[in-house]
Amino acid sequence: xxxxxxxxxxxxxxxxxxxxxxxxxxxxxxxxxxxxxxxxxxxxxxxxxxxxxxxxxxxxxxxxxxxxxxxxxxxxxxxxxxxxxxxxxxxxxxxxxxxxxxxxxxxxxxxxxxxxxxxxxxxxxxxxxxxxxxxxxxxxxxxxxxxxxxxxxxxxxxxxxxxxxxxxxxxxxxxxxxxxxxxxxxxxxxxxxxxxxxxxxxxxxxxxxxxxxxxxxxxxxxxxxxxxxxxxxxxxxxxxx
Ligand code: UDP
Numbered sequence: 050x051x052x053x054x055x056x057x058x059x060x061x062x063x064x065x066x067x068x069x070x071x072x073x074x075x076x077x078x079x080x081x082x083x084x085x086x087x088x089x090x091x092x093x094x095x096x097x098x099x100x101x102x103x104x105x106x107x108x109x110x111x112x113x114x115x116x117x118x119x120x121x122x123x124x125x126x127x128x129x130x131x132x133x134x135x136x137x138x139x140x141x142x143x144x145x146x147x148x149x150x151x152x153x154x155x156x157x158x159x160x161x162x163x164x165x166x167x168x169x170x171x172x173x174x175x176x177x178x179x180x181x182x183x184x185x186x187x188x189x190x191x192x193x194x195x196x197x198x199x200x201x202x203x204x205x206x207x208x209x210x211x212x213x214x215x216x217x218x219x220x221x222x223x224x225x226x227x228x229x230x231x232x233x234x235x236x237x238x239x240x241x242x243x244x245x246x247x248x249x250x251x252x253x254x255x256x257x258x259x260x261x262x263x264x265x266x267x268x269x270x271x272x273x274x275x276x277x278x279x280x281x282x283x284x285x286x287x288x289x290x
Pocket of ligand 1: 186
């Protein structure tokens, strides 16, 4: 079967790793995500991953509780390294070769991020997890995902969430909320749709990188997406733009 996407950057929020408790790492969730990723690796898709740190600490909310913002952001970036190591472990447990590359140097733990090295790992069929965000405070891991996707020349940024795509309202609260099949970058920016922050969306817009928002709790969705099935919400340039 032919593939629609040969190289993807998968963005998972830190919450993808925590179970019903909203904090920490549930090994069963890491195992489930690893299984979903294995399905696309087995098809020959090159997979880069950015995982957030929200299940451990978010800079903005920690700062609102009195922590210095920059320190809190560095703590958030370190949280993404913890999550990356958890996901690497789960992937290696099912024999998927995985490398963690960090934007903040910590050689005893992971390789430093070097774009050419990342590309080489991907060509060899290894999954590459980009940890520590962009390495800079005041950014999010969504922006790190957009940046890394562009750097590795991914075909698409696939963002996993807990709902089936982007809705006109929160579907968990409003029964009349409708799911968009497609959206333009400007729709998101103008309407302030909360799917990714404006910095990450505009980075994708400027570099023409499509974004696909899907439900990461649905088994098999990731595989069906790379095979070209219409799932979730696709964000790209408006047809008449
Ligand atoms: N962060 C940062 N710079 C980056 C990426 C992340 O400062 O380039 C910090 C920021 O404080 C953020 C935290 O790391 O709140 C965790 O990332 P994020 O909130 O994006 O995680 P997610 O919501 O995806 O789990």
